[in-house]
Amino acid sequence: MSPGEDATARSARSDRGRGTPPPGRRVARPRWSRVLLGVGLALVLLAGLAVVGVRLLAHRYDRTVSREQLLAPDSRQARTELDAGLNYLVVGSDRRAGAQQADQRSDTILIVHLPPGLRQAYLISVPRDLLVAIPPDSAGYGGGQDKINAAYEHGGGGEGGTRLLSATLTRLTGIRFDGAALVDFAGFRQVIDLLGGVRMCVDTEVRSIHTGTHFPVGCQQMDGAKALDYARQRYDLPNGDYDRQRHQQQMLRAMLDRAAQSHLRSDPVQLDRVLRAVGGSLTVDTNGVPLDELVFALRSLPADALHGVQLPSYPQTIDGISYVVLDQGGGGLFDAVRTDRLPDWSRANPRWVNRL
Secondary structure (H helix, E strand, C coil): CCCCCCHHHHHHHCCCCCCCCCCCCCCCCCHHHHCCCCCCHHHHHCCCCCHHHHHHHHHHHHCCCEECCCCCHHHECCCCCCCCCEEEEEEEECCCCCCCHHHCCCCEEEEEEECCCCCCEEEEECCCCEEEEECCCCCCCCCEEEECCHHHHHCCCHHHHHHHHHHHHHHHHCCCECEEEEEECCCHHHHHHHCCCEEEEECCCEECCCCCCEECCEEEEECHHHHHHHHCCCCCCCCCHHHHHHHHHHHHHHHHHHHHHCCHHHCHHHHHHHHHHHHCCEEEECCCCCHHHHHHHCCCCCCCCEEEEECCEEEEEECCEEEEEECHHHCCHHHHHHCCCHHHHHHHCHHHEEEC
8 A cells, every 4th residue: 555545545444443542531620621722722711700801811912922824725714703613723833934844743733623602622633644635835845645744844834834734634624714823832831830830640651752751650740841741752652642642632631720720810910921921832813803702702611611532543554654544534523523513423433532
């Protein structure tokens, strides 16, 4: 088999169920989880504030965030309606535009889906090694089969890389996006440190291939550098990249928990520092929707609103290269997102879904 073959066709001929991630661990969820992503962690930190407070802080935060055209024209919703179902692309990387080309691949790719009514939020993790067809790019890339995170590199990283990545995802899924956020996860180190660190529970002993740090099994307090290091590991873990995706979701959950415990809402000075640190780590495209209106629309997500979704897929080695390929074209997940039936799909496919 070669990367030039259709990934869906290969998937249909292959054994099913390989690489299936273990069921997610259910944990207590504080009331601060009423708001998740929208355009980033700052929306979480604004949750639960009075309406006036939301508007004022959102306006202040709005000035700290960079804005770019992150979505390709064919990947953008013609018009975003905040009372309809919403889809956002979130791309995380430790490098921004200007880094060496070899360092330009994205570490994290999330599709965030909010069904109509905005009472639930689904974080769909896209495996970085997913084999896809990347379309040609105006910057000179001619298109071809590759791992999906290579789209970010072929687009030059940063804003251009995110545009090519969005075009690749729309071609694969048929989903058009209501906005996008490019997250500098290296900048999140400062956010975690301002929060006083986060508590992470290590379920499998692992040693970092980046720093050599040893992570023993058990719950432990981690500063920003250590938490990000752990969340990036995928080698020597029983489920490889699936475990890495789950640990990154765990890190976001830990940040929300820590934000709740630190009483940021009663400490305006510290809250302002955290919001500014988050803002400095984000580049956003809200598809013309004012940021304060987006924050206000998402303020009432209930405490049990957050769900992590793994893309139905499995690992496969092709011509000596390790890929992830879709299982039966994604098992109906993409159609469920497009038609706002993801809650029904999640109930019918519990092995791919975990409550955060």
